[in-house]
Amino acid sequence: MTxxxxxxxxxxxxxxxxxxxxxxxxxxxxxxxxVTSRRVAARAGLKPQLVHYYFRTxxxxxxxxxxxxxxxxxxxxDAAVAKDGSLRxxxxxxxxxxxxxxxxxxxxxxxxxxxxxxxLASYAERYRxxxxxxxxxxxRASGAPERVPPIVALVLMTGVTQVIGLEQALGVTSGHDExxxxxxxxxxxxxxxxxx
Amino acid sequence: MTxxxxxxxxxxxxxxxxxxxxxxxxxxxxxxxxVTSRRVAARAGLKPQLVHYYFRTxxxxxxxxxxxxxxxxxxxxDAAVAKDGSLRxxxxxxxxxxxxxxxxxxxxxxxxxxxxxxxLASYAERYRxxxxxxxxxxxRASGAPERVPPIVALVLMTGVTQVIGLEQALGVTSGHDExxxxxxxxxxxxxxxxxx
DNA sequence: GTCTATAATCAGATAGAC
DNA sequence: GTCTATCTGATTATAGAC
Numbered sequence: 001m002t003x004x005x006x007x008x009x010x011x012x013x014x015x016x017x018x019x020x021x022x023x024x025x026x027x028x029x030x031x032x033x034x035v036t037s038r039r040v041a042a043r044a045g046l047k048p049q050l051v052h053y054y055f056r057t058x059x060x061x062x063x064x065x066x067x068x069x070x071x072x073x074x075x076x077x078d079a080a081v082a083k084d085g086s087l088r089x090x091x092x093x094x095x096x097x098x099x100x101x102x103x104x105x106x107x108x109x110x111x112x113x114x115x116x117x118x119x120l121a122s123y124a125e126r127y128r129x130x131x132x133x134x135x136x137x138x139x140r141a142s143g144a145p146e147r148v149p150p151i152v153a154l155v156l157m158t159g160v161t162q163v164i165g166l167e168q169a170l171g172v173t174s175g176h177d178e179x180x181x182x183x184x185x186x187x188x189x190x191x192x193x194x195x196x
Numbered sequence: 197m198t199x200x201x202x203x204x205x206x207x208x209x210x211x212x213x214x215x216x217x218x219x220x221x222x223x224x225x226x227x228x229x230x231v232t233s234r235r236v237a238a239r240a241g242l243k244p245q246l247v248h249y250y251f252r253t254x255x256x257x258x259x260x261x262x263x264x265x266x267x268x269x270x271x272x273x274d275a276a277v278a279k280d281g282s283l284r285x286x287x288x289x290x291x292x293x294x295x296x297x298x299x300x301x302x303x304x305x306x307x308x309x310x311x312x313x314x315x316l317a318s319y320a321e322r323y324r325x326x327x328x329x330x331x332x333x334x335x336r337a338s339g340a341p342e343r344v345p346p347i348v349a350l351v352l353m354t355g356v357t358q359v360i361g362l363e364q365a366l367g368v369t370s371g372h373d374e375x376x377x378x379x380x381x382x383x384x385x386x387x388x389x390x391x392x
Numbered sequence: 393g394t395c396t397a398t399a400a401t402c403a404g405a406t407a408g409a410c
Numbered sequence: 411g412t413c414t415a416t417c418t419g420a421t422t423a424t425a426g427a428c
Binding site for chain 2: 033121166172
Binding site: 036037038048049051052056057058 | 402403404405406
């Protein structure tokens, strides 16, 4: 088996994994601007040039960091839904998104770097499709009369958790508690088979 | 009148305004990482050192760029609401937010820089308060029975426009059309005094 | 008040040694 | 396949001239 043209080292190299870990930590803790070859290497206890050996460019490094997390997220969603596909659980999964900082950095990066934008868009579509399937099942199972199409409910739900998550990170809190209470009450009614 | 300790040049200096304009353009077009003293100065047709003369640090420059836009946004909201305070108009105002890239960059910056986070949080709270006042009036004027508290409606509305705006920038589109149609239909009913 | 010369540091990337 | 020496250029910031 030949190595891919982009990856120079082997995929299971120890140094390579250490660099990915270090890059991810730096990204979350200090933002993408702090993810430089020198700082990544220093945190991994390696020489800066190794970054360019294992990942040709910094963009390639970013893409690999993203893919690793994206794959893990998709797998985690599938596993969680298989365990409990209820409406309440789906909401909890979405509302408790811990990787807000991670996502934010990549969105900002994607806004100006083509390779990363493509990666992020592909992941977002796959994640939404998986969520939609789960939400459609959950709504059907609740037996509540359908007044809101599942895809609309999903976009609304994503929107709420996104604003609240983002604003929380910035110290903005107006309306959060009221909105969360409202959503949870709505979900409780739906889960009981009542209309909204 | 003495100058503030932070601002060295006069506030109405021509060079100072040119630097602010250049910084804002770069920020939107290429992201905050592209806003370096050299590039800002080059775009303004000035020497890089002038950035540090008019704004002691790059963070100070970012804060000034943000304040200028934030003040303009708040004034624009007030003016627009005074002209037409209807539910439909409020929605259009929010949905048509053109400054998505601008906001995104500052949110990313704020996530890791204290001074900018404080600035952004203060602005976000003020903007939300202004929107809430307008929305409360609009809902009351519509005469529709209140099933959703205004603050909850506002957070929901902000969430929808935020996800859709963000995803649009990334090339993600699933569910956008359906959701926008749903929201606009709901607004039409409320504006006609009907319940949701 | 306005601007420049200069310092000190850090960036991404490649060519080549083992 | 793994890693290092090295090149070239950019970055923020200050000290001081006009």
